[in-house]
Structure formats: C-alpha cells, structure tokens
Amino acid sequence: MDSSPKEGCCSPGGGTRGYCRRPPRGLGAAVTDTVLAYSPEAGCRASTSQRGLLWRLRDKQSRLGLFEIGPGHELHGLMCMMQAGLWAAIQVTMDQPPTGPLNEEDFSEVLTQIHEGFELGTLAGPAFSKLRSSLGLVEEDYQTALGPGGPYLQFLSTSRSKASFFLSHDQRFFLKTQRRREVQALLAHLPQYMQHLHRHPHSLLARLLGMHSLRVAQGKKKYFIIMQSIFYPAGRISERYDIKGCEVSRWVEPAPEGSSLVLVLKDLNFQGKTMDLGPQRSWLLRQMELDTAFLRELNVLDYSLLMAFQGLHDDERDPGSSLMFRTARSAQGTLNPEEPGAQNRRLLPDAPNALHILDGPEQRYFLGLVDLATVYGLRKHLEHLWKTLRYPGRTFSTVSPTCYARRLCQWVETHTE
Incomplete structure (x- = not known):
C-alpha cells in the first residue's frame, strides 16, 4: 500500500487532518492521514514517571502472575508504538464519529497514520467504532486504556501459536498479533458477526473492538486485534x-x-x-x-x-x-x-x-x-x-x-x- 500523502489532500504535519481515498487494494480501501504524533518513547517515559507508589500498591495484588512490559523488555519498543498509534487512531473516531447506517466502504476502509519511525493502519475503523458504541464502550475510556498512560501487561501463554499477547494496564482489553490471512477472514466475516451480536446481545462470542496493522520503517506489516478480555475483572480468579x-x-x-x-x-x-x-x-x-x-x-x-x-x-x-x-x-x-x-x-x-x-x-x-x-x-x-x-x-x-x-x-x- 502506498501510504505517502498526496499533494494537496494531506497536510504534511500541520494541525489540520486531511484524507486521501484510494481504490481498494489489499485489505481494503486506503485512507491516509499524516499526523504529527508525539514520540512513543517519550510517551512511555512520561507514563512511567507519573506512576507513583500508591498506583503500584493498588495494582500489585490484581497483577500477580502478570509482567509489566517495561524498558529493557524485548517487546517494549513494539508496545510503545502500539500505544502511540492507537491513541492517535482512536482520536480520529472521537473527532469524526461515524453517522448513519454502515455501508460497504465502512467495512473495507483502511486509515493509515504516519508516525515518526512507524505507521499504524486502522482496518474497518467506522464499523468497529459503531460496534464499540453498541457495546456501551466510551471512546475516551478505550483510548485511555490503550494509550501510553501505563504499560501493557504480558502473561506466560500456553498457546502453540507464535502470536504475541498483551493486556491493557487495566486488564480490560486483550491484544493479540494475527497472521494476515486470519485478519482477512475476520474482516470478511465482520458484517455477519455484527449482525449476530445484534440478534443475540448475550452471545458468548468474544467482542472484537478493533483491527490494526503496524509497520516499522519499510519492514513487513504486523497485524493485531483488540478485544474485551473474557477474564475481567481478574482479581479473584483462581x-x-x-x-x-x-x-x-x-x-x-x-x-x-x-x-x-x-x-x-x-x-x-x-x-x-x-x-x-x-x-x-x-x-x-x-x-x-x-x-x-x-x-x-x-x-x-x-x-x-x-x-x-x-x-x-x-x-x-x-x-x-x-x-x-x-x-x-x-x-x-x-x-x-x-x-x-x-x-x-x-x-x-x-x-x-x-x-x-x-x-x-x-x-x-x-x-x-x-x-x-x-x-x-x-x-x-x-x-x-x-x-x-x-x-x-x-x-x-x-x-x-x-x-x-x-x-x-x-x-x-x-x-x-
């Protein structure tokens, strides 16, 4: 996907956002948004310095067996990029929430935001924004939980896959890396999935909240999904x-x-x-x-x-x-x-x-x-x-x-x- 902004339609770093719509390619129609995002590393440093002793004592008991992804962790750099990228991506839906019924373009749209050193893509953003709203999830709360306000958590996975697993710092949201073909399957089924949840609001199906891609420099894209954690609140689970x-x-x-x-x-x-x-x-x-x-x-x-x-x-x-x-x-x-x-x-x-x-x-x-x-x-x-x-x-x-x-x-x- 060509993610470079086109002259005349995207501000190359100003305060005003612009959008470029292009024909469908790959996983969907591309919408490119160039933003001046703060450095994810700076965001992680800020969140670490703001966490004091009381914050640590409050969460210590509920986090037994979980590991903070702090500086020096092999996934720390990836986590910081995910947090900074997600903060900016969710801000788009807060600034411009979708209105009216969903259409085919809402399920195929890809919003690509350029950050310093990486780019983050948001797949089917309007559709997932509608889905989160239907679940009563407030976008500001979603942004705060997934942004740089605190480190993601990691646990020892017993899965045989090579996926990476994260929990938001409040343990409400679960993030998992996915293969490209898995993301394609989820996107293809998204309209039926949302219809099923509408018909059966108490369904046992995990609530998918977002799908994203992340690419560092000119490297290969990594895909990940976000969903509500089944195991929440986890404080007394045995x-x-x-x-x-x-x-x-x-x-x-x-x-x-x-x-x-x-x-x-x-x-x-x-x-x-x-x-x-x-x-x-x-x-x-x-x-x-x-x-x-x-x-x-x-x-x-x-x-x-x-x-x-x-x-x-x-x-x-x-x-x-x-x-x-x-x-x-x-x-x-x-x-x-x-x-x-x-x-x-x-x-x-x-x-x-x-x-x-x-x-x-x-x-x-x-x-x-x-x-x-x-x-x-x-x-x-x-x-x-x-x-x-x-x-x-x-x-x-x-x-x-x-x-x-x-x-x-x-x-x-x-x-x-």
Whole structure:
C-alpha cells in the first residue's frame, strides 16, 4: 500500500487532518492521514514517571502472575508504538464519529497514520467504532486504556501459536498479533458477526473492538486485534482454561504450588471436573448451540471456549441481590419480531463485563468463545488427513466445522450440571 500523502489532500504535519481515498487494494480501501504524533518513547517515559507508589500498591495484588512490559523488555519498543498509534487512531473516531447506517466502504476502509519511525493502519475503523458504541464502550475510556498512560501487561501463554499477547494496564482489553490471512477472514466475516451480536446481545462470542496493522520503517506489516478480555475483572480468579473439546496437545503442566504464574490450562487438565451452574445451565447450552451454529455457517473451526472460576462471596450468593437492576440490564437490546427468543435473554450479574459471566450457586464463571479466524479451507483439509493418520483413535482439533461445533457443545453438556 502506498501510504505517502498526496499533494494537496494531506497536510504534511500541520494541525489540520486531511484524507486521501484510494481504490481498494489489499485489505481494503486506503485512507491516509499524516499526523504529527508525539514520540512513543517519550510517551512511555512520561507514563512511567507519573506512576507513583500508591498506583503500584493498588495494582500489585490484581497483577500477580502478570509482567509489566517495561524498558529493557524485548517487546517494549513494539508496545510503545502500539500505544502511540492507537491513541492517535482512536482520536480520529472521537473527532469524526461515524453517522448513519454502515455501508460497504465502512467495512473495507483502511486509515493509515504516519508516525515518526512507524505507521499504524486502522482496518474497518467506522464499523468497529459503531460496534464499540453498541457495546456501551466510551471512546475516551478505550483510548485511555490503550494509550501510553501505563504499560501493557504480558502473561506466560500456553498457546502453540507464535502470536504475541498483551493486556491493557487495566486488564480490560486483550491484544493479540494475527497472521494476515486470519485478519482477512475476520474482516470478511465482520458484517455477519455484527449482525449476530445484534440478534443475540448475550452471545458468548468474544467482542472484537478493533483491527490494526503496524509497520516499522519499510519492514513487513504486523497485524493485531483488540478485544474485551473474557477474564475481567481478574482479581479473584483462581483457575483458567482453554477448551477445544479434544485431547491431542491439550495438556499443560500446572504451575508449582505457591507460584504466582498465571497459566491457562487445557482440556486434559479439566478431567474429572464439572461446572455447577444451577438454573443458568440451560441458558448456556442453548447459547452454545446458537453461537457454534453461527461459526459453522462461516466454515470456522479451531475456536476455544475460555473458562475461569471465581468463588462467590456471601453477598454474591444471594439470588435476590440487585434483581431489579439485573433484570433491566437483561432486557436491553431490540428483539427481532421475526425471531422470537432470538436474544436468548438471561439475568446478568451486577458486575463489570457481565456478558461473559455466569453465577452458579457457589462459583462465578467467566466464559467466552475466542479465536474465530480459522477457516476450514484446503490447508485444514490436508491437516485433518495427516492428523487422522498420525493420531488414530484420538480426538484432535482439526475436524470439519460441523463436527467441531457438535463436539464442543457436547463437551459443555457433559461437564456442566
């Protein structure tokens, strides 16, 4: 993509922004915006100096097992560029919020902003801005969490992919690097994804909030996505799992007793355990059917059900607590008259990020479907054939989308009560 500003349409560093629209190329139509962005390194230095002792003490307990990406960390430079770039990108939607219904161009637009030493691209910016608004997310809060106000956090990932994972400093947002073909798949499915969330506001699907590219100098572009963290608020979470409903490569060596490492365990680690959901179980089984059927229609597989557990306090076990408020929240959204019950309504706990929270009699469960970008194409067909020969009689992740959806739903049914 030619990201250089064209004469007469982009200010080469003044206070006024200009836009150049070009024909679609690569991942979408290009919109180039040249800005005078502050140095990301300076922004990181400023945020570090502003954090005092009280700030550190306040967050110490909730960050056990997480690692600040500070100076000297191998990902510190990348983090600073992401923070500075995202601050400027979100400012565009704050200055010029999209109005009216979304159109095809809103889903294919690419905004490229030139910074000192790097450029950041924002993919389908108007569409994601609308999506964030529909979720009740305030752009100023989103910008503050992802900008240079504090370091991103890193945890020890048990994923077999080569992706890099980040949490915003307040742990509300999750950032993950993606391959180009994965980003293309997500963008292709974005209109259907937003329509599904509109029809089913309590869907278990992870809430995607943005997609971006980052290129340093003339190097190769890196792509990353931003989504709401399933595990939020994380302060009292005791166990975390990544479930695919199979057994091959689905074991993680647990952290030593007393260790502060935050590990996400897998299917085989969950053997012999169940989730006690009480009245919420029927809702979960139905919502799993709705969401996996949607992913099956998109020909998607290899997604995971993330789960985490948190013991309830005595006041949280009271079924009558905040019932009126919880019922009002559950009724939000517009029911499609042509699809009675499509929202699959439920009572939402009076807690942050409640869409991905279920309260059982004794435990609070954090649940969400993530990694929605793997399409069952020729590559996966061949991988399925190879694994069939390599692991006879065993279950593995690479199967048809129909089989994958059915198997994961059966796993949830078997492991809940």
